[in-house]
Amino acid sequence: MKIELISVGSELVCGHIRDLNAPLVAAKLTELGVDVVNHTITGDDSKDLKFSLKAGSERADLIIITGGLGPTQDDITRETVADFCNLKLVSDKKSIDHVKSLVGNIHVQKYVNCLKQTEIPEGSTVIHNATGTAQGFLVNFSQTNIICLPGVPSEMKQMLEDWVIPYIVRESEETKRRHTRVVNTFGMSESLLDEKIQRIIKPDKSLSYSTLVNNGIVSIRTTLSNTDKIKADSILDNIEEEICRELGEFVFSKREEALEETVSDIFKENSLTLAVAESCTGGLVSDLLTNVQGSSSFLLGGIVSYSNKIKENLLNVSEELINEVGVISAEVAKAMASGVRERIQADIGLAVTGIAGPSGVEDGADKGKPVGLVYVATAINDDLEFKEYRFFGSRVDIKKRAANAALNTLRLSLSGKTAKQ
């Protein structure tokens, strides 16, 4: 079953608000195992919507439209779909009773306006909207079925779960026959990684994979269709194992986690505590870690040492060292990691120093050192380690990549140490 999504609304097409419905519907349906082949966002314009309906009906088995079922004159979905299918609109008796029960007794004028929302194309099936006045419907056009749902996300979501998903499961066989695995990696470029994966996964009609990059994290998503769960698990287990063997320590999660979640798990499992010193990332590493529920159990705190004075006073980095090697250096990163660990009395210290952008990213940024140069250091007991990175992109990009690199460096230092124990 191929599904196409259409979101209707001029406020969406001109970018003033973001469409939340199509990504939600797509994620739910993909999880079910059906193919979402296309989304279209179109304005409150009959001609544009008909154009999209025509294009969709040429290749999809099911079109799901969200939006444009409201009571005002710019809500055109109902009329346009009826017109496209060459059907009259008729009032649905049960829907009238429902709308009456929702608004009838309070606002007579509102009730009258809402009556438009009880009309459906002749012969179509009503999709009941328990919490709102905009009723949905399913109508057939040639080889394609068309489902119309309201644009209010909470109402749409409820109707999707109560009616649309059970309908799709009933109608399609393949939903129970698609299986997915995700492996998250950090540190290897997408192109190099893709070369290695090509040696492991030979895509065919039922097996496929894709890679996705997000601030240095590369996710590999493997999908197997037309297979029962037992067989799929065995095939996907093998692929996952081969990927992990081939990529080694570049793999940080097989559960679609973010780096901060993986790091949090390591700290919690080993009952360790952490202190963070940040220069160019400006607090982002701490921010990411505190997005994880329960991070207070290991993250004692952090120091954002934007000025050299703070590096000296709070992190105990000596002025001589800064003068000698510059703040953007492996030596200062190590001194910061060691300093924050002692100052905050944590088991482990993590430090980042670097240049996120031009013009005084941190005062005393070493002249001549390039934008994107970042040093990460860890202090585990008296053991100091560091890594040097070069990132490119905007100021915010470099910060995000540096923060992920810091978390990954911490993960690697810890996995070595905790494994040794």
Next chain:
Amino acid sequence: MKIELISVGSELVCGHIRDLNAPLVAAKLTELGVDVVNHTITGDDSKDLKFSLKAGSERADLIIITGGLGPTQDDITRETVADFCNLKLVSDKKSIDHVKSLVGNIHVQKYVNCLKQTEIPEGSTVIHNATGTAQGFLVNFSQTNIICLPGVPSEMKQMLEDWVIPYIVRESEETKRRHTRVVNTFGMSESLLDEKIQRIIKPDKSLSYSTLVNNGIVSIRTTLSNTDKIKADSILDNIEEEICRELGEFVFSKREEALEETVSDIFKENSLTLAVAESCTGGLVSDLLTNVQGSSSFLLGGIVSYSNKIKENLLNVSEELINEVGVISAEVAKAMASGVRERIQADIGLAVTGIAGPSGVEDGADKGKPVGLVYVATAINDDLEFKEYRFFGSRVDIKKRAANAALNTLRLSLSGKTAKQ
């Protein structure tokens, strides 16, 4: 000029990640005054992309494609567009030099993989990507021009601003006749604000407005079409003035800035320095401030005091006070603001303490105090002020709103103080 947007990526079409590019492009172009008629999201599939290109070329003057210009085998935009237009792909010499300068000297293998990204359809115009390896291009097909940009949002945005927008302005007449103003506010609910705006702006065929909410910030966007600049400026100046009079200190920017930019400007203009102590926001306030170029001139540093020990040792908050009133309190917020100001020797101290989510957001989180309760305090000289907030939403939502509330509280405290001087 009618414009159609196509976003390419299987991860978008199946809802795993949300398309950030099309809404951003749509908003920018609508502001310019051109008509965005449709967005399409399609997977990494040549057949689907060609289908969308065909549909788009039937009704749009310009198609802008984002995504699918990466170096791996599932990046199919380059080949598909060339194929659709019946053109060969050829290497662009300048792009090769650029890619070489970005990655060539570090990773030879990566460089070789990236060479694919320097290919463009024969006869097309290169759109230079200064920060990344994926070069864009403009190619002509029958009555329609097609622009291809990379999917990485920061790279796409830069190329949009540097190349695409100037191109569209050159090519289209109507862009010079639409005018927009944006006023950003914080602290008033969207519905209340909308009521007030309705009294000021009476929308008609050429005048319209919209409001948009984002982590507590409500933006009011007023658009005037079919008018020359002089007349438009006079009308929009009046409207802007009335909005600012009506909303008073709720307005923080008339230039579409973020709160951290407004705050940075105040600090720079008044040559003041800042130190930040964060508990529930976990470093996010510092992170936002360091996203602003030149923030090192006023942000000396910050302390993320997740544990009570750090509040005591580094911020000088007394154990007795914490035991007496709890860490989530106005008193502790004020003590933190004063403590961080002294410790970091800054002119001004800013502090946030609160509960972002269930289960140990910070250790010692007061029992019985509700999730979403946040206190912000400022220390300006010996003058301590605080504000209490209640937010709802997810852990990350609460953190983001609390960080914006902290920046806004700082702005208000400062505007009072700096105005007095």
